[in-house]
Amino acid sequence: MDVVEVKNITKRFGNLVVLQDFSVTFSSEGVTVIVGPSGTGKSTLLRCINGLESIDSGDILVDGLSVKEKRNLRKIRLTCGMVFQSTVLFPHLNVLDNLILSPIHLLGMPKKEAVEKARFYLTKVGLVSKEKSRHNELSGGEQQRIAIARALMMNPRILLLDEITSALDPEMSSEVLRILEQLAAEGVYMLVVTHEMTFAQRVASRVLFLEGGSIVLDVSGNDFFIRAKKENERVARFLQYIGE
Numbered sequence: 749m750d751v752v753e754v755k756n757i758t759k760r761f762g763n764l765v766v767l768q769d770f771s772v773t774f775s776s777e778g779v780t781v782i783v784g785p786s787g788t789g790k791s792t793l794l795r796c797i798n799g800l801e802s803i804d805s806g807d808i809l810v811d812g813l814s815v816k817e818k819r820n821l822r823k824i825r826l827t828c829g830m831v832f833q834s835t836v837l838f839p840h841l842n843v844l845d846n847l848i849l850s851p852i853h854l855l856g857m858p859k860k861e862a863v864e865k866a867r868f869y870l871t872k873v874g875l876v877s878k879e880k881s882r883h884n885e886l887s888g889g890e891q892q893r894i895a896i897a898r899a900l901m902m903n904p905r906i907l908l909l910d911e912i913t914s915a916l917d918p919e920m921s922s923e924v925l926r927i928l929e930q931l932a933a934e935g936v937y938m939l940v941v942t943h944e945m946t947f948a949q950r951v952a953s954r955v956l957f958l959e960g961g962s963i964v965l966d967v968s969g970n971d972f973f974i975r976a977k978k979e980n981e982r983v984a985r986f987l988q989y990i991g992e
């Protein structure tokens with residue numbers, strides 16, 4: 749079953765039409781990488797799916813629930829966990845408390861179970877030793893790894909990741925990407941906006957190439973990185989521009 753159905757949506761900011769009559773569906777398998785030049789609406793698309801931006805027409809269904817109904821948003825945000833370019837943990841809480849807060853308050857998870865689960869995910873992202881640290885005691889890469897763990901705590905069916913390594917230096921970014929690769933191998937379903945093409949080539953089962961608010965290409969990872977790179981002049985130019 750498709751988890752996300754984007755149906756003929758239009759999204760404007762004032763006079764600027766970012767997405768026009770835009771449709772796409774995502775089913776819960778593999779990793780879909782969304783690429784394209786800046787300003788083409790990649791972030792806007794993810795934010796609309798998660799109900800962080802309203803849409804002007806059309807509809808988006810997440811597990812059959814419309815983002816247009818305010819009362820669906822809580823459920824939709826549980827289905828789609830989202831991590832952004834930079835993450836701010838609650839500064840007055842340590843890492844462990846940041847991780848268990850929402851599961852306890854929004855899912856009604858018993859504290860003991862939440863703590864166990866938090867340690868499980870902290871181990872997964874290689875940061876179990878940081879459970880007592882606070883936001884300002886963590887590097888940017890560590891903050892992003894905590895953000896991934898925090899999103900996973902809520903058992904999302906899909907992780908929406910919006911350029912989560914673009915504020916990091918190469919070393920920190922590769923630590924974060926390594927974790928994403930591992931999650932991908934474990935079958936965590938992800939929609940990833942990224943400019944990290946080496947990573948994208950390794951994990952993408954599907955690539956959407958967006959430009960000017962439309963889908964220019966919607967192909968398998970191999971077709972994108974092997975065929976389209978050779979045969980599609982626009983894709984070749986884009987990859988060259990970002991240094992691949």
Ligand SMILES: Nc1ncnc2c1ncn2[C@@H]1O[C@H](COP(=O)(O)OP(=O)(O)O)[C@@H](O)[C@H]1O
Pocket residue numbers: 761764766784785786787788789790791792793
């Ligand atoms: N909140 C906003 N208000 C006004 N314009 C916005 C807003 N968010 C994004 N935009 C504009 O919408 C277009 C698409 O932005 P965005 O989705 O962030 O692109 P991308 O993520 O592909 O770089 C850009 O022209 C951007 O300036």
Ligand SMILES: [Mg+2]
Pocket residue numbers: 790791792910911
């Ligand atoms: Mg963006």
